[in-house]
Amino acid sequence: MMTRKRIRIITSKILLNLFFVISCAMALLPILYALSISFTKDASLLSKDFSFVPKHFTLDNYKAVFTEEPVPLWFWNSIFLAFMTICLSLSTAVPAAYIFSRWKFPGRKGILKALLLLYSFPSILSMFAIYKMMSSLHLINTRIGIIIIYAGTMSVFALWNMKGYFDTIPVEIEEAAKIDGCSDYIIVLKIVTPLARPSLIVTATMVLNFVWNEYIFSINFLTGSKNETLASGLYSLQATEMSGSWPVFAAAAILVSLPVLVIFFFSQKYMTSGLTSGGVKG
């Protein structure tokens, strides 16, 4: 009797692990395929004997990414746009979020509700109107134009997200500081901002992710190879779909994804950290 039960447990253990090994293989399949292609020498991939471990290992495709394609320029453009967008959207959204979280004033509830509704509106639907507006302001094909668009789109999210986090920071901390004689300015700078750091990091990461992955606005609003970002550059690279360019595209795709993967697994720690829970004892 005993052995039969044990056999049943062992078989279900094996089946369970088999299930997860297959699931994980499926989750990684396109990524692993691209990874192995990016290291493969022979571009004639039509050969039927493809294997996940490249037979003719090479770094040529990665070299080509940096020499034949303007990927460093794309990197720089994306970083510049992301940095400026984060600065603009957070510097405007954070004070507003703090005010909306702490103060009660007429119009507050209405605006918050309206913002929530606007958040469900995909910006791609008003893209043409934005285009027409920007072109009459002569902001098409300028970086400042696209930065304003990105920041405006993400401000709605940033405001709501930061407001939600400020709501969880107990007012008692600020009241205590006030009794100790701190001014409002010092309270926000020295007490609230450090406490809100995890949320600031998460919000900034989301904005970064958005800009890093955004291609549809940038292919329509920023034409010309000088302005291409990683997303729009990669998009145009795969549009010339030939078997020869596919390994280079795979290499570029891996390179573009790496920083995002690192940031994702790094910021996961912050996403779950409950920094405020230690702030008030009781």
Add this chain to the structure above:
Amino acid sequence: MNKKNLRKKTLIAYAASAPALILIASIVVFPIIYTLYISLTNMNTYHWFNYEIIGLKNYQRALTVFDSGFFSALLTTILWTVVNIVIQLIIAFVVANLLNSPLLKHQKRLYETILMFPWAMPGYVSILLWKTGMFNTQFGLLNNWVQKLGLEPQRWLSSDISAFLCCTVVNLWLALPFMIMIMDGGLKSIDKCLYESATIDGAGKLKQAMVVTIPCLKPIIGPSVVITIFTTFKTFDVIYLMVLQTGAQTGAHIQTIITYAYENAFITNNYGYSSAISIIIFIMLIAFSVVTSRRKNDDA
């Protein structure tokens, strides 16, 4: 005195939030109003500046002309949403339950981390990798395997049904990690005592899932499921990048309402008509969120 104080406070509040509100008003609110205005005109390539107001004709064309394309796009979108959400919920439920099995010990973290990868990858990169890496007719991995089995290579994205299924696979691949994570978190928060008392009452595993797991999970995962329904309904990237890319259409004619609006604005340049579609979609989204938020209030 108190009134004066309030007025001063209101003034400061608006002054401090003005930059954000002005930014949002000019980039989000104004374009929506402007879209509403364009939707009432006949603006297109020939009438870029000298357009006229034509009233509700664009709406009439979208809603009453049956082969305008809007209805088929709407039907596709609804089918797409239902299929994706149902499969997602089922697979995520099974996977999350298996992840919480007591038979898995230290491997659990490894599996969890690997299963999160599709979520961590930049979405458009994944879609392009699926398109060129997996489904490509000449050098895609799928055809590589098909040929190994001695079959003819397939053109995966060229017919509607096959392209729809391929896009569904890609979308599930992209969306499942989030759903699994939500379900996993929900399962962990269920009180273990409930299972014990269910066992004492003589409930089997399946009965336990029906009586304990699903009812307990519902309120926890509800908001995330609603968000996912919205995102799936608003799908653009998967369909556009897989089959509709400008100059690289694969031959399938599947459109979601968003790709339909995009195509009419930036490919066929029917700006007025496209704006009308946008406004109709916006009204539908507002109606959805009103209904879902009311349901939420009822529950509370």
